[in-house]
Structure formats: structure tokens, C-alpha cells
Amino acid sequence: MTLRYTLIAELLRGRRHELQPEDVGLARDDGRRVPGLRREEVAELAGINRDYYIRLEQAHGHLPSPQVVASLSRALRLDEDTTEYFQQLAQTSATRAISRRDGLPKGAFAILGLVEPHPAYITNGVHDVLVVNRACAQVANGFLDVGRNLLVEVFEHEAEAPSPGEWRETAIRLVDSLRFQAAPDEERFQELVATLHRRYPSFRTLWARQRARKLTFGTSLFYDVEHGWQRSTWQTLVVPDHPDSLLTVIHP
Structure with a gap:
């Protein structure tokens, strides 16, 4: 597992925990125990498979495609800079070098x-x-x-x-x-x-x-x-x- 996968997983989990159902137009049901959105709610909002989303949060599987990154960025209400950060993480070809x-x-x-x-x-x-x-x-x-x-x-x-x-x-x-x-x-x-x-x-x-x-x-x-x-x-x-x-x- 590389740091790239870990950073993506941390971004998804952190943002999901922050968002509330009301933030994304969902009704708050009785007995909700998670601090923010459920994984299946994020997957549904993004239009992607629930099991695939869970693997992303667990830093497993393949890097998400540009289409998946765009869908998750919208579902998680990421701002422009954070979306660009997400895009960079998901594209090994866009790896930043460190200047000297x-x-x-x-x-x-x-x-x-x-x-x-x-x-x-x-x-x-x-x-x-x-x-x-x-x-x-x-x-x-x-x-x-x-x-x-x-x-x-x-x-x-x-x-x-x-x-x-x-x-x-x-x-x-x-x-x-x-x-x-x-x-x-x-x-x-x-x-x-x-x-x-x-x-x-x-x-x-x-x-x-x-x-x-x-x-x-x-x-x-x-x-x-x-x-x-x-x-x-x-x-x-x-x-x-x-x-x-x-x-x-x-x-x-």
C-alpha cells in the first residue's frame, strides 16, 4: 500500500465524517450512529458501486478514474483546490516533484x-x-x-x-x-x-x-x-x- 492510496482513503473518510445528511439533501433518519454520512450514501450520491467505494476508503484496489474522482468530488462537496488535490493523487502521471x-x-x-x-x-x-x-x-x-x-x-x-x-x-x-x-x-x-x-x-x-x-x-x-x-x-x-x-x- 503506497502513501498515495492512504491519502485518498483519508480524504474520503475525513470528508464523509464531516458531511451531514442535510448538507447533501438527505433526510436524517432515527437511530443514525455514524458521525456523518454512511458509505452507501456517498456511493449512491456519486453513482458508483458501494463495495468499490468501501475499497477506496480502505486504501485497496485501483486508483479511481477521472470520472470517479469528479463524481466523488461532487458528492462530497469538495471545493476547487481540494478537488484538484484529489485529481493529482489519483493520477500517477501527474505526480509532483520536489524542487531543489x-x-x-x-x-x-x-x-x-x-x-x-x-x-x-x-x-x-x-x-x-x-x-x-x-x-x-x-x-x-x-x-x-x-x-x-x-x-x-x-x-x-x-x-x-x-x-x-x-x-x-x-x-x-x-x-x-x-x-x-x-x-x-x-x-x-x-x-x-x-x-x-x-x-x-x-x-x-x-x-x-x-x-x-x-x-x-x-x-x-x-x-x-x-x-x-x-x-x-x-x-x-x-x-x-x-x-x-x-x-x-x-x-x-
């Missing part, structure tokens, strides 16, 4: 210089910091050092965050983005998820939410070893021809 610094195009390094004096950095899909510009190195010493991982830094410094609510929003964005950028066949992805699961209870809670989101823009907390947590606005762009590489510009 030496694989970045020269233009990506040039852009980092062009956006000065704004701090900017490039990460890969698992939020390893690949490269930073000079402004970023000055204002985010430590947290955004090349080679560090943003998820590890955020969860490692949770207790020091000035606002638990803002820290949670920052952590959610990173966790949901990690899921969206999932590279289940890559050792680095597997290793990082296992490490975060083992070390941080908060990660386990947020990962169990089964949400997938693209990183676009927002305001988040950044941890600086000299100045502590800093609140900044940021914009993230995908490096052309390198969908696993994300260029983020910070507006302090």
Missing part, C-alpha cells in the same frame, strides 16, 4: 533581485527554503535561512507566538498548502509528514482536517530569531514551468 535549488531557472534568481527592497524567497512544495534575496536575509534572519523548513519553524515556535489565533491561521495556510502540493512518491514529502506527525500534536490536528489550498496572498506571522514573531503581508507566485516552486514577496 540547483534545479531552479536563472530567471527565478533574477526576480528575487528585481523585487528588492522587498524581502522575497523561494520554497518548494514541502516549504523547504531554497533561496532568499538580500532583503529577506536581513529581516527574517533564522526563520527563512536557506535549508530551513517553514512548517518545522512554525510548529517548533508555537508556544512563543504572540497571538494563538494568528499563529493557527499561519499554520493552517502552510499545512493546507503542503497537502495541496502533496508529492506522495517523493521521499522528502514522506519524511517531512512523518516528522511533523511525530513531533507536533498541533500538526496532527490540522493535518486531519483534510483541507488542500493553494498559497496566494495573505497576512501571516513570521518568526525572526532576533525579533521574534513579526506580522507581514505576502504574495506568492508559481515559478514559471516549475509548479512546485513558489516565489513569495513580503510586504512588511
Whole structure:
């Protein structure tokens, strides 16, 4: 059983448990014991065989076809980003690779210089910091050092965050983005998820939410070893021809 099958099973089970009969137009019958929808209800809503659906939830059988993915996404009311995540998991041909610094195009390094004096950095899909510009190195010493991982830094410094609510929003964005950028066949992805699961209870809670989101823009907390947590606005762009590489510009 590969991680790809496990992630699909977890997505289906997690979302099924969240949905209530009323959410999908079904009547709530007396004596219902399951926390959300029944497996047979999801199968019927999606128009697929019940036994086949059960095998998917058990991480058995074949990967679902694009038609089955579309039907289940509608039945489970998945949003656009989570549907795209589901599609990626179900297609081995669409496997994401994890970028490394030496694989970045020269233009990506040039852009980092062009956006000065704004701090900017490039990460890969698992939020390893690949490269930073000079402004970023000055204002985010430590947290955004090349080679560090943003998820590890955020969860490692949770207790020091000035606002638990803002820290949670920052952590959610990173966790949901990690899921969206999932590279289940890559050792680095597997290793990082296992490490975060083992070390941080908060990660386990947020990962169990089964949400997938693209990183676009927002305001988040950044941890600086000299100045502590800093609140900044940021914009993230995908490096052309390198969908696993994300260029983020910070507006302090």
C-alpha cells in the first residue's frame, strides 16, 4: 500500500465524517450512529458501486478514474483546490516533484533581485527554503535561512507566538498548502509528514482536517530569531514551468 492510496482513503473518510445528511439533501433518519454520512450514501450520491467505494476508503484496489474522482468530488462537496488535490493523487502521471535549488531557472534568481527592497524567497512544495534575496536575509534572519523548513519553524515556535489565533491561521495556510502540493512518491514529502506527525500534536490536528489550498496572498506571522514573531503581508507566485516552486514577496 503506497502513501498515495492512504491519502485518498483519508480524504474520503475525513470528508464523509464531516458531511451531514442535510448538507447533501438527505433526510436524517432515527437511530443514525455514524458521525456523518454512511458509505452507501456517498456511493449512491456519486453513482458508483458501494463495495468499490468501501475499497477506496480502505486504501485497496485501483486508483479511481477521472470520472470517479469528479463524481466523488461532487458528492462530497469538495471545493476547487481540494478537488484538484484529489485529481493529482489519483493520477500517477501527474505526480509532483520536489524542487531543489540547483534545479531552479536563472530567471527565478533574477526576480528575487528585481523585487528588492522587498524581502522575497523561494520554497518548494514541502516549504523547504531554497533561496532568499538580500532583503529577506536581513529581516527574517533564522526563520527563512536557506535549508530551513517553514512548517518545522512554525510548529517548533508555537508556544512563543504572540497571538494563538494568528499563529493557527499561519499554520493552517502552510499545512493546507503542503497537502495541496502533496508529492506522495517523493521521499522528502514522506519524511517531512512523518516528522511533523511525530513531533507536533498541533500538526496532527490540522493535518486531519483534510483541507488542500493553494498559497496566494495573505497576512501571516513570521518568526525572526532576533525579533521574534513579526506580522507581514505576502504574495506568492508559481515559478514559471516549475509548479512546485513558489516565489513569495513580503510586504512588511
